[in-house]
Amino acid sequence: MMTTPRIRIGIAGVAHGHAHSYAAAGKELAGVVVSGVYDHDASRGAAFAAHYDVPWYPQLSDVLASCDTLMIAAENTQHHPIAMQAAAAKVPTLCEKPLATTLTDAQAMVDTFAQAGVALGTAFPVRYSPAVVRLRNTLNGGALGQTLMVRATNRGTYPGGWFGDPVWSGGGALMDHIVHVADLVRWIWGREIVSVYAEGATRLHDIPVDDVGMLLMTLDDGMVVSLDPSWSRPAGVYPTWGDVTMEVTTVHGIVNLDVFGPHVDVYQQSTRRYQWAGHGVNFDAAMIADWIDAVRNGTAAPISGVDGLRAVAVVDAAYRSMHSHRPEAVHPLR
Amino acid sequence: MRYGVIGGGGMACVHAGHILRMPEAQLIACAAPEFSPAMRALADTAHVACTADITAFLRRDDIDAVVVATPTDTHALLTIAALQAGHHVLVEKPLARTVAEGVAMLEAAMHAQRKLLCGQVVRYFPEYATAHDTMVAGTIGRIGVARTSRAGAHPPAHSWYADTPRSGGVALDLLIHDIDWLLWTFGPVERLYARSITARAIPGRDGVLAILRFASGVIAHAEANWSYPDGFVTSLEVAGSDGIVAHRNDGIVDLVLRPQPGSGATLAADSTAQEDPYYAQLCAFDAWIRGGAAPRSSPQDSLESLRITLAIVESATTGAVLSYPVEGNK
Numbered sequence: 001m002m003t004t005p006r007i008r009i010g011i012a013g014v015a016h017g018h019a020h021s022y023a024a025a026g027k028e029l030a031g032v033v034v035s036g037v038y039d040h041d042a043s044r045g046a047a048f049a050a051h052y053d054v055p056w057y058p059q060l061s062d063v064l065a066s067c068d069t070l071m072i073a074a075e076n077t078q079h080h081p082i083a084m085q086a087a088a089a090k091v092p093t094l095c096e097k098p099l100a101t102t103l104t105d106a107q108a109m110v111d112t113f114a115q116a117g118v119a120l121g122t123a124f125p126v127r128y129s130p131a132v133v134r135l136r137n138t139l140n141g142g143a144l145g146q147t148l149m150v151r152a153t154n155r156g157t158y159p160g161g162w163f164g165d166p167v168w169s170g171g172g173a174l175m176d177h178i179v180h181v182a183d184l185v186r187w188i189w190g191r192e193i194v195s196v197y198a199e200g201a202t203r204l205h206d207i208p209v210d211d212v213g214m215l216l217m218t219l220d221d222g223m224v225v226s227l228d229p230s231w232s233r234p235a236g237v238y239p240t241w242g243d244v245t246m247e248v249t250t251v252h253g254i255v256n257l258d259v260f261g262p263h264v265d266v267y268q269q270s271t272r273r274y275q276w277a278g279h280g281v282n283f284d285a286a287m288i289a290d291w292i293d294a295v296r297n298g299t300a301a302p303i304s305g306v307d308g309l310r311a312v313a314v315v316d317a318a319y320r321s322m323h324s325h326r327p328e329a330v331h332p333l334r
Numbered sequence: 335m336r337y338g339v340i341g342g343g344g345m346a347c348v349h350a351g352h353i354l355r356m357p358e359a360q361l362i363a364c365a366a367p368e369f370s371p372a373m374r375a376l377a378d379t380a381h382v383a384c385t386a387d388i389t390a391f392l393r394r395d396d397i398d399a400v401v402v403a404t405p406t407d408t409h410a411l412l413t414i415a416a417l418q419a420g421h422h423v424l425v426e427k428p429l430a431r432t433v434a435e436g437v438a439m440l441e442a443a444m445h446a447q448r449k450l451l452c453g454q455v456v457r458y459f460p461e462y463a464t465a466h467d468t469m470v471a472g473t474i475g476r477i478g479v480a481r482t483s484r485a486g487a488h489p490p491a492h493s494w495y496a497d498t499p500r501s502g503g504v505a506l507d508l509l510i511h512d513i514d515w516l517l518w519t520f521g522p523v524e525r526l527y528a529r530s531i532t533a534r535a536i537p538g539r540d541g542v543l544a545i546l547r548f549a550s551g552v553i554a555h556a557e558a559n560w561s562y563p564d565g566f567v568t569s570l571e572v573a574g575s576d577g578i579v580a581h582r583n584d585g586i587v588d589l590v591l592r593p594q595p596g597s598g599a600t601l602a603a604d605s606t607a608q609e610d611p612y613y614a615q616l617c618a619f620d621a622w623i624r625g626g627a628a629p630r631s632s633p634q635d636s637l638e639s640l641r642i643t644l645a646i647v648e649s650a651t652t653g654a655v656l657s658y659p660v661e662g663n664k
Contacts, residue, residue, distance in 0.1 A: 146536075148531040148534065148536070148539060148541065148561065149529070149531050149541055149543060149559075151483070151543065151555075151557055155573075197527045197545065197655065199525075199545055199547050199553045200553075201478070201551060201553060203476060203477070203478030203479070203551060203552075203553075203575065204475075204476070204478040204573065204574065204575045205575070211478065212478040212479040212553055212573070213479075213553065214479065214545045214553050214554075214555050215545075216527060216528075216529050216543060216545055218529065222534075224529040224530075224531065224543060226529075226543045226545070226555060226557070228479065228481065228555060230478065230479045230573065232478060232479050232573035232578070233573075233578070234573075234576070234577045234578060237577060238578065249531070249539070249541055249559060249561045251536060251539060253563060254485075254559075254561065254562055254563070325525060325655055325657070326655055327527070327653065327655070
């Protein structure tokens, strides 16, 4: 079989900021080109395509026909229908997180891609943070001994727009900000999250979805992880969008991770603002390059649909707990 | 005001030192089964009597108020004895080892008509008091989520702090500080859930993570950790609809010296040490006895902080979510 010299990327949905990362990859990555853009909002899709000078199609099927791999950056609830169409067209697909807004949808996506023999990946770029990789290697090296407990945060500013509309988002801060850390925990420690206790509420914004929350998760070896997924960074005032942090208590020491910590302080007179100018590695680009390699070589997704599904199962348990006021079991893999 | 101190360890020494420099206060005597070298030196320098005979100490009629700074499991017995002997009492935190003991202490104070203050000193830490005032003033709007953390090294294995039946462990030593601040600031707790690493029984490592839901709707995360190799780090963050209030104890200082190795250089003494939270708390206690305003925490407040902190231990032990009927909520 001949190898394709060039990988053609289709972008389905530009609602999520990662669409820009995918378009940028088409410009910057050698051997990669954006072959088509689709969005259910025609004017938004067309404007995006025009901005990056790439083809725009009014139908998803046209984009699927144009590309070697599809990048889904649509609203949360659109991931499932787009992905199902991509699976039918046998197009390897990298889906924005959360993989889906319900466990049923996520399971259907995983099953359908598996039956089609096509790769499904989940966009968890934080796995490509050098600090995260180093933390994982350090822990796997064994010098720190057993991990006892972890205090994690993935806090952010309220993103606004469709994120506050349950029709598109499927949920609020818990839907948006649990999956990154859930995935990191599974990947770093190689363990499954089996139980979740969650509080959640709408306290900070006049929106119909949760904007603050707190989780205590238990892993299958008894390790305890707390996670703050709140949209609690005040927009326009806080110096950055948010954070991904962990304080890891191990038998032989404490490790502090601050994924987006590297920055330069910027004080700007005209805007009366203090902001962070981040200077860390571009994880998105690293994630996309890894995915493109897998597509080019026909190998398994670096971060699979099952990984996305497991993270969705944690979100599912968190929302159940938020309503039952009990720790809820994470549904095991079917 | 004439004071006595019960206790011969670190906290007793702190309180004795503050009594000695408080205007119009006298330190008459100290009582403890044994005294640390620092405590002994302080007492000797100030010509304060030290005795191992606590019964005789309590019978003295030249003492008005007693500071109880002893291991936690002795707080109730000594506090009640001091109150019944007619003394006002400032007892170190936690109020007691159990809720039942705490209740008995409050009843003893009521019957003896004497003042009882539990040293939940975080209410006198300027940064925590300022953060509290900011909440009360509504500066950051409607409160959504609060986070507190308190972490340091595990006490030595031979110390009473490491003896959980006596001390109550990391929860009653560290966590209760932040629980007291949260209750002071956000009101009654409606529901809580906690996990700890205590059951793992790893020598020198302990910690607890708790989620609290307040009747006001506020969600809080409180952490206490005794697994640090060294140092002592506290942090506080509250996010509201109009912004964030945050503080960390590592990094915010107004004067730092980096001495050249071997120079022996040190900073001059801090002349503003009256800002010390323990001193401020003692002054508030002293003023209260003299008929002034009540201190920032009532005995009932301290009992509630104890009750909630012990409930967190229970939740962490059993895995149960604990709910509390709240007025106007049930």
